[in-house]
Amino acid sequence: MTARGTLPDHPSPPPREEQAAWFGEPGQGVAENGAMLAQAALETPARHPRTAVVIGRLLGAAFLICFATGLYSHFLQQPLPWMVLPSRPEWLYRVTQGLHVITGIACIPLLLGKLYTVFPLLFAWPPAKTVGGLLERVSIALFVSSSLVQLTIGLLNTFQWYPWAFNFRRTHYALAWIIVASLAVHIGVKLPIIVRWWRRRDSVDPAGRLLPVRPGEGDLRAHERAAAGVTGYVQRLLDMPRESTERISRRTLLGAVGVGTAAVVVGSAGQAVPALAPFTVFAPRRVGLGQQGLPVNKTAKVARVIPAATAASWSLTVAGPGSERAFTLDDLRSMPQTDVRLPISCVEGWSTSADWRGIRFRDLAALVGASGRDFTVRSLQQPGPYSNVLLPANFVDDPLTLIALRVNGAELDLDHGYPARLIAPARPGVLQTKWLARLDAR
Numbered sequence: 001m002t003a004r005g006t007l008p009d010h011p012s013p014p015p016r017e018e019q020a021a022w023f024g025e026p027g028q029g030v031a032e033n034g035a036m037l038a039q040a041a042l043e044t045p046a047r048h049p050r051t052a053v054v055i056g057r058l059l060g061a062a063f064l065i066c067f068a069t070g071l072y073s074h075f076l077q078q079p080l081p082w083m084v085l086p087s088r089p090e091w092l093y094r095v096t097q098g099l100h101v102i103t104g105i106a107c108i109p110l111l112l113g114k115l116y117t118v119f120p121l122l123f124a125w126p127p128a129k130t131v132g133g134l135l136e137r138v139s140i141a142l143f144v145s146s147s148l149v150q151l152t153i154g155l156l157n158t159f160q161w162y163p164w165a166f167n168f169r170r171t172h173y174a175l176a177w178i179i180v181a182s183l184a185v186h187i188g189v190k191l192p193i194i195v196r197w198w199r200r201r202d203s204v205d206p207a208g209r210l211l212p213v214r215p216g217e218g219d220l221r222a223h224e225r226a227a228a229g230v231t232g233y234v235q236r237l238l239d240m241p242r243e244s245t246e247r248i249s250r251r252t253l254l255g256a257v258g259v260g261t262a263a264v265v266v267g268s269a270g271q272a273v274p275a276l277a278p279f280t281v282f283a284p285r286r287v288g289l290g291q292q293g294l295p296v297n298k299t300a301k302v303a304r305v306i307p308a309a310t311a312a313s314w315s316l317t318v319a320g321p322g323s324e325r326a327f328t329l330d331d332l333r334s335m336p337q338t339d340v341r342l343p344i345s346c347v348e349g350w351s352t353s354a355d356w357r358g359i360r361f362r363d364l365a366a367l368v369g370a371s372g373r374d375f376t377v378r379s380l381q382q383p384g385p386y387s388n389v390l391l392p393a394n395f396v397d398d399p400l401t402l403i404a405l406r407v408n409g410a411e412l413d414l415d416h417g418y419p420a421r422l423i424a425p426a427r428p429g430v431l432q433t434k435w436l437a438r439l440d441a442r
């Protein structure tokens with residue numbers, strides 16, 4: 001074995017005089033040396049703290065946008081008692097939920113790239129040398145595991161596939177807090193390294209080459225090695241230059257992560273961004289597909305509402321504090337009609353704007369003396385999460401909020417909620433109840 005050459009696939013065993021270092025000397029065990037060797041074998045130029053910082057910044061930004069928009073969506077569906085969420089601008093939820101799903105999808109290649117960059121740190125031994133180090137390791141384990149689960153179930157949710165027994169929304173919400181808390185600890189512990197390698201001009205020499213890492217500057221390996229005081233055979237292995245074919249450059253890694261991220265974003269964003277619709281490959285819903293040019297979330301048949309929705313005896317009951325009135329479809333058709341253009345924005349990320357026509361909700365509320373009240377909106381579909389939803393007073397009062405009878409120039413299709421459905425601005429699709437039965441003031 002040459003002293004300085006390429007790392008052979010199967011290094012020959014250490015000479016007798018160096019076996020102490022291989023098998024461990026006092027204070028330096030087999031595990032430490034094994035960890036050093038694993039790290040040495042994984043070392044490649046792409047695994048540099050600057051790369052970790054560059055990808056980490058993008059990942060952090062994507063996670064925070066995803067977290068904030070996710071909180072907003074959560075509280076729209078389950079507001080705390082004191083919360084009043086705005087009904088304008090009418091496209092607000094379309095934008096926030098589009099961003100939620102797009103940034104969440106972007107997190108997948110970014111997280112994989114980040115994990116690739118820091119993967120050798122997994123082999124640091126001992127796992128932690130200080131209390132701070134232990135905290136960091138626990139937080140990173142939590143962050144990685146909960147992120148992987150979060151992104152997986154979130155992605156499957158966009159395909160309306162729930163191959164699990166737990167409640168999606170509650171789990172997704174709890175994991176989000178675990179991720180953000182562990183991310184905060186991680187960033188706090190790594191702050192010196194993040195600051196050191198944040199700016200390009202601090203990271204490269206005048207020729208544009210990445211600066212080498214000195215102990216304590218966030219080396220993914222060298223400072224661990226120095227701290228462990230590796231000697232002899234292990235040291236020699238660590239110091240050997242490696243074949244260029246074994247090495248992945250920073251540019252290659254960043255290019256792969258960049259192209260991967262751009263591809264999944266462009267390939268899925270078309271379900272919410274009409275201009276990107278031609279590039280849609282991953283998204284389960286397509287703009288313009290479905291009855292009346294609108295995607296259908298759940299058909300009337302699946303919801304088992306066809307007999308009730310098509311019955312000649314159908315009427316919409318509106319109940320206020322002192323009075324209750326039932327309106328037949330002809331009654332509703334003969335009332336003043338309003339035209340609005342509003343999107344259906346599904347929590348799963350797709351959204352489409354449509355031209356709706358119907359009666360203003362607040363006009364119906366006024367007829368039963370319930371102006372300024374919250375309403376419970378009830379569907380013919382029973383039971384389940386859609387059977388009744390809350391419509392807060394500021395949404396009831398918004399002139400864009402309709403009991404819609406028509407969409408895109410025709411009577412509502414049975415699958416879009418015939419005979420009448422709710423359509424309100426800045427509201428998740430899941431709360432735009434189809435096949436209405438009753439509106440109850442609270």
Ligand SMILES: Nc1nc2c(c(=O)[nH]1)N[C@H]1C(S)=C(S)[C@@H](COP(=O)(O)O)O[C@H]1N2
Pocket residue numbers: 294295296297298303344345346347379380381386387415416417429430431432433434435
């Ligand atoms: N009664 C009832 N209303 C419902 C649903 C449902 O399954 N049942 N799905 C909701 C969801 S999740 C969405 S995104 C929208 C979709 O409306 P569309 O199927 O007319 O496009 O309807 C909402 N209203």
Ligand SMILES: [Mo]
Pocket residue numbers: 297345346347348429430
């Ligand atoms: Mo939805």
